[in-house]
Amino acid sequence: MAVYTEISDEELDALLDQYDLGEVMSCKGIAEGVENSNYLLHTGIGYYILTLYEKRVREDDLPFFLGLMEHLAGHGFVSPRPIAARDGETLKKVAERPAAIIEFLDGRSVKRGTAQHCALLGETLARLHTISSDFSIQRPNTLSIASWRPLFESCEPTKVAGLDPLIFSEIEKEIGYLEQQWPEDLPSGVIHADLFPDNIFFLNDRVSGVIDYYFACNDFFAYDLAICLNAWCFESDNSFNITKARKLLNGYGAVRDFSRRELDYLPLLCRGAAVRFLLTRLYDWINQVEGALVKPKDPMEYYKKLQFHQAVNTVSAYGLD
Amino acid sequence: MAVYTEISDEELDALLDQYDLGEVMSCKGIAEGVENSNYLLHTGIGYYILTLYEKRVREDDLPFFLGLMEHLAGHGFVSPRPIAARDGETLKKVAERPAAIIEFLDGRSVKRGTAQHCALLGETLARLHTISSDFSIQRPNTLSIASWRPLFESCEPTKVAGLDPLIFSEIEKEIGYLEQQWPEDLPSGVIHADLFPDNIFFLNDRVSGVIDYYFACNDFFAYDLAICLNAWCFESDNSFNITKARKLLNGYGAVRDFSRRELDYLPLLCRGAAVRFLLTRLYDWINQVEGALVKPKDPMEYYKKLQFHQAVNTVSAYGLD
Numbered sequence: 001m002a003v004y005t006e007i008s009d010e011e012l013d014a015l016l017d018q019y020d021l022g023e024v025m026s027c028k029g030i031a032e033g034v035e036n037s038n039y040l041l042h043t044g045i046g047y048y049i050l051t052l053y054e055k056r057v058r059e060d061d062l063p064f065f066l067g068l069m070e071h072l073a074g075h076g077f078v079s080p081r082p083i084a085a086r087d088g089e090t091l092k093k094v095a096e097r098p099a100a101i102i103e104f105l106d107g108r109s110v111k112r113g114t115a116q117h118c119a120l121l122g123e124t125l126a127r128l129h130t131i132s133s134d135f136s137i138q139r140p141n142t143l144s145i146a147s148w149r150p151l152f153e154s155c156e157p158t159k160v161a162g163l164d165p166l167i168f169s170e171i172e173k174e175i176g177y178l179e180q181q182w183p184e185d186l187p188s189g190v191i192h193a194d195l196f197p198d199n200i201f202f203l204n205d206r207v208s209g210v211i212d213y214y215f216a217c218n219d220f221f222a223y224d225l226a227i228c229l230n231a232w233c234f235e236s237d238n239s240f241n242i243t244k245a246r247k248l249l250n251g252y253g254a255v256r257d258f259s260r261r262e263l264d265y266l267p268l269l270c271r272g273a274a275v276r277f278l279l280t281r282l283y284d285w286i287n288q289v290e291g292a293l294v295k296p297k298d299p300m301e302y303y304k305k306l307q308f309h310q311a312v313n314t315v316s317a318y319g320l321d
Numbered sequence: 322m323a324v325y326t327e328i329s330d331e332e333l334d335a336l337l338d339q340y341d342l343g344e345v346m347s348c349k350g351i352a353e354g355v356e357n358s359n360y361l362l363h364t365g366i367g368y369y370i371l372t373l374y375e376k377r378v379r380e381d382d383l384p385f386f387l388g389l390m391e392h393l394a395g396h397g398f399v400s401p402r403p404i405a406a407r408d409g410e411t412l413k414k415v416a417e418r419p420a421a422i423i424e425f426l427d428g429r430s431v432k433r434g435t436a437q438h439c440a441l442l443g444e445t446l447a448r449l450h451t452i453s454s455d456f457s458i459q460r461p462n463t464l465s466i467a468s469w470r471p472l473f474e475s476c477e478p479t480k481v482a483g484l485d486p487l488i489f490s491e492i493e494k495e496i497g498y499l500e501q502q503w504p505e506d507l508p509s510g511v512i513h514a515d516l517f518p519d520n521i522f523f524l525n526d527r528v529s530g531v532i533d534y535y536f537a538c539n540d541f542f543a544y545d546l547a548i549c550l551n552a553w554c555f556e557s558d559n560s561f562n563i564t565k566a567r568k569l570l571n572g573y574g575a576v577r578d579f580s581r582r583e584l585d586y587l588p589l590l591c592r593g594a595a596v597r598f599l600l601t602r603l604y605d606w607i608n609q610v611e612g613a614l615v616k617p618k619d620p621m622e623y624y625k626k627l628q629f630h631q632a633v634n635t636v637s638a639y640g641l642d
Binding site for chain 1: 327329330333345346347348349350351352353361363368426427428429431432522524
């Protein structure tokens with residue numbers, strides 16, 4: 001959860017003066033997202049999310065993120081739509097930060113999805129991949145495999161209290177293996193890259209919203225699936241729920257066909273996805289910000305997920321033949 | 322700001338099943354209040370605040386707080402109205418905590434009120450005092466003068482890093498003085514007792530809401546005014562703004578007549594109100610909760626306010642004759 005930046009009434013009024021949204025009726029900080037400051041904004045004509053982009057989001061990337069949301073929403077996908085000011089721009093500035101006013105979407109995220117949620121997630125992810133295929137802006141994945149070794153090297157083992165040094169050498173070995181084996185030519189396009197349970201809303205047994213596109217980038221479609229398998233198909237004791245995985249993959253396959261090669265690479269992509277979140281969590285663990293409102297997540301959860309996928313040979317372990 | 326308790330979907334649905342509010346469309350933790358967990362709840366028929374009462378609020382006091390809000394709202398005061406479930410009750414339980422669903426009020430709080438805000442505040446406070454005069458439940462002020470010495474004694478000077486020991490003895494001396502001089506028979510009734518800028522909303526140059534009744538109690542009306550003088554009429558450099566004070570007092574006086582005795586006692590009541598917030602801030606400073614989202618407020622701000630009032634002899638220092 002996060003509300004980092006305070007906005008004065010004057011700044012907020014000056015922002016709203018640029019839009020046709022009526023006057024500000026109320027504006028409350030909400031506990032949503034960890035990278036940015038988010039407010040629930042009630043104006044004369046409706047409810048919106050006002051997002052202030054904090055320093056972890058690169059300003060140069062904002063046209064990609066906002067453009068993608070606009071593209072998706074414009075093609076019937078359940079993305080919130082960024083609202084354009086009278087000058088046609090969706091990106092503005094408030095309290096010295098880049099800011100956007102974004103449609104408010106109803107729905108609730110689930111803490112721990114059921115198999116049925118995984119099926120809906122799969123369909124939705126495939127729809128996102130399909131609809132974004134003609135989105136014109138590109139953004140490389142700054143957390144792709146090329147980033148893992150430097151990220152690993154920035155994490156000094158001595159700083160992680162209580163972590164077995166053996167685990168550090170195992171992670172380094174895994175990175176070496178992934179660097180050798182990582183494919184170069186799987187079907188690619190825009191991926192969400194962070195579709196954790198927090199970022200998808202359900203309402204009346206349907207998906208009502210997919211939010212938080214601030215890791216979206218161009219990469220392998222199947223890598224996005226691998227991220228979701230890790231985020232949705234392990235139970236709280238880190239056991240793998242093959243029913244949820246099957247539902248997720250079948251849901252996806254019902255909308256977009258997998259190639260055989262994508263399926264064959266899935267175990268490797270799941271290992272990579274586990275390493276990516278393991279490393280960023282390790283980094284955040286070591287570099288905890290004094291007084292931050294966000295408690296860093298446990299890196300070891302992803303080490304255990306990695307170990308599961310290391311023992312997998314074929315996609316049948318994920319419930320497919 | 323605070324969101325302490327997580328609510329599962331099942332718990333939330335079970336709660337809403339007891340009301341005629343339609344189904345849950347969304348529920349987001351908001352950064353409002355420091356004592357309780359607050360959610361902005363969108364249901365099939367509107368927007369509400371869902372409050373979960375955490376341990377700092379005594380459960381036995383909730384019928385007073387909710388009853389007071391209901392009484393005030395029912396008599397045209399800008400209090401949010403607690404919503405009754407189908408069984409007529411406003412107090413329910415969710416996630417093992419007492420909980421209430423309360424009307425959502427539009428408007429915005431100000432960081433630092435202007436003289437005009439102070440005038441509106443004064444009128445509003447007087448209206449609260451007048452309207453609550455026939456509210457039937459009573460609640461003693463648990464932070465009244467009788468509590469100050471024990472609260473002071475629970476604060477060990479050694480634990481407040483960097484605080485001059487002389488200040489501790491000055492506070493003790495002040496408590497002794499107040500115990501001798503405190504009046505027993507000023508006009509009394511229900512007071513808000515915590516009407517800081519956070520707790521009042523403005524919209525279109527009018528007061529649109531007064532919230533957070535969780536310190537409300539029976540005490541001297543003029544003591545509520547003293548709390549407001551301290552909270553609203555000092556600038557950020559702790560200088561006293563006599564224009565704001567005059568506006569606040571005149572705004573109040575336009576709705577409810579002061580007695581001469583109330584005015585004469587005002588400097589003393591301001592000293593007491595300063596001591597009350599000084600002591601609770603000191604206590605919170607010493608007893609900081611590891612990992613809490615709330616940064617304790619600076620106790621010394623209230624020591625400086627106390628010093629200002631110690632030098633005041635008559636109400637003319639507050640802009641009245």
